[in-house]
Amino acid sequence: MTVVDDELSLVFSALADPTRRAILERLALADATVNQLTELFALTQQAVSKHLKVLERAHLITRTRSGQARPCALDTERLDTAVGWIDRHRQVWADRHDRLDAHLENLRARQHQHEEKAP
Amino acid sequence: MTVVDDELSLVFSALADPTRRAILERLALADATVNQLTELFALTQQAVSKHLKVLERAHLITRTRSGQARPCALDTERLDTAVGWIDRHRQVWADRHDRLDAHLENLRARQHQHEEKAP
DNA sequence: CCTATACACAACCCAACAGTTGTACAACTG
DNA sequence: CAGTTGTACAACTGTTGGGTTGTGTATAGG
Structure with a gap:
């Protein structure tokens, strides 16, 4: 990374964390809110929010607004990019x-x- | 990562660095020694050696000994693992x-x- | 044997990261 | 309207990561 922050670096470093991969695995099954995701881990809600921010920056998820909830959905486009490189x-x-x-x-x-x- | 250091985390975090990806790209074309790889970047030999160590730990390259040289070769098996997960x-x-x-x-x-x- | 070469190891620096606590705030609920 | 719920923001801490310089060491060549 360092300064570059290119697309692939963002994607791969997002995928490098087991928690974030678990989040993506969960989102592959169905969209989920921050709290739903938080329940899966021994982490605070804030920590999960940080992970989601990383995933969003890598364009691996998209987020919408639904009332007070903020559901996350998997976005597979960048996964294609990553597989493409490999x-x-x-x-x-x-x-x-x-x-x-x-x-x-x-x-x-x-x-x-x-x-x-x-x- | 933190404590886990599982296979996928090692592979993805190895791929997360542009320099390391460039090294792999180079090795996809032909095996190379540390010095040959060093010439490709504005980096010291030691920095490249560190990157190679990371790649080796992720089992993305293999290293042999040939006289004083220490040639690196791409190992695609873990790339398969990564693509498999995605x-x-x-x-x-x-x-x-x-x-x-x-x-x-x-x-x-x-x-x-x-x-x-x-x- | 002596020197140059190819590489590794160690100690250090600074930036980024994963996690925490504490707090703010907007939107539902009664 | 008051209280609760869902989430984000901020500040702090400990750890990891990429980079450097400086040094050690085995091998090749004269």
Whole structure:
């Protein structure tokens, strides 16, 4: 993070906390109010509110107003972004392996040629 | 994190830093030594070594010894774990929407019935 | 053997973070 | 209208994190 505060850093560091992941897991099932979420943890309401603020800043949740309650809903768009980044580099790495496999295949083919020449 | 240090927290917090993500991006292309990685950033070798330690602790890279060099290689297994977690909850959320869509569809069907009765 | 190289370890600094308590405030409830 | 409920804001504390400098150490090369 430091100064950057780029999108991915916000998302990943939001996901880095077990409490926040638990909140997201809960919200995947159904929207919830701050108090409903607070009941899930051995934490004060204020602590949960702080976590929600982090999640909101990372655009992982959205919040509306419903009377005195302030329900939270999961927003999966940034999760797509995060998976996108990971997948991209998993893919490059996989391709690299493909290339390695191709390379080894190539070697093996030449090996056979040598064997034919001098068995 | 705090005390937990579970697998996912280690992975996500490792991914939360732009420098570390850049390191992984570089390693997706090819293995590299500490010095090679250091050249990429305006950082001291020690700072890069610290980042590598974090990545190693999260099992996102593996390190071997080759003479005096200590090459780093990407390890994609935990990336799978991370994507797994995200996907699981994206899926739950998507299913929830399916149910909502079904519900709305249901409502709409009934609405039509009413319209037929009293247009 | 001596020196340069590639890296790690240790101590320290400062900023950010997770948590707390205490309080303010707006919106429901009787 | 008074009291309760749901939530946010503020100030403080202890801990973690990224960065630095300074130093140690094993390996490679002349």
